Amino acid sequence: MDHLQTHALPPALEIRGLRKSFARPAVDGLDLSIRAGEFYMLLGPNGAGKTTTLRMVSGLMQPDAGAISVFGIDALADPVSARRIMGWLSDEPMIYDKLTPLEYLEFVAGLWSVEPRLAEDRARELIRWLGLEALAPTRVQSCFRARARREPYPLPSGQTRILQGARVTTSKSPRLSE
Numbered sequence: 001m002d003h004l005q006t007h008a009l010p011p012a013l014e015i016r017g018l019r020k021s022f023a024r025p026a027v028d029g030l031d032l033s034i035r036a037g038e039f040y041m042l043l044g045p046n047g048a049g050k051t052t053t054l055r056m057v058s059g060l061m062q063p064d065a066g067a068i069s070v071f072g073i074d075a076l077a078d079p080v081s082a083r084r085i086m087g088w089l090s091d092e093p094m095i096y097d098k099l100t101p102l103e104y105l106e107f108v109a110g111l112w113s114v115e116p117r118l119a120e121d122r123a124r125e126l127i128r129w130l131g132l133e134a135l136a137p138t139r140v141q142s143c144f145r146a147r148a149r150r151e152p153y154p155l156p157s158g159q160t161r162i163l164q165g166a167r168v169t170t171s172k173s174p175r176l177s178e
Contacts, residue, residue: 018053020063021064029066
């Protein structure tokens with residue numbers, strides 16, 4: 001996508017006057033505009049409002065005030081349409097750590113409306129391709145504990161592997177993939 005086409009699109013993410021308070025303000029009047037193809041990171045100390053902001057953008061938490069739009073879609077008025085073109089994986093596993101790798105992959109596929117049988121087939125194929133068949137019945141929580149301590153996770157074959165995490169966002173939006 002060339003530079004001029006990128007500017008013709010509405011912002012990939014636009015936040016105006018975003019506010020959320022708990023015992024004190026966590027997000028206080030945030031304004032942010034990110035164009036298609038740009039990459040941003042939210043950096044700050046604990047309690048600065050980074051995760052709270054992302055939870056509001058993804059629709060997991062309602063703001064006290066403000067506006068959020070994703071490629072021109074009002075994410076507060078039409079959260080389902082906004083979620084269809086964005087993805088977010090928290091660094092806090094929430095329910096993910098209670099699932100097996102297969103269950104997790106099927107869950108994520110369901111978020112993208114992938115047919116259940118196809119999701120299961122693809123998840124099994126990915127687990128096989130990654131050589132993680134031995135971990136397939138293990139709750140992800142156990143894998144994260146080993147990784148947090150930087151301990152190798154033992155496989156039944158006697159091999160060990162250190163699991164490394166990565167955060168990836170995906171989108172089905174043709175605007176992002178052109």
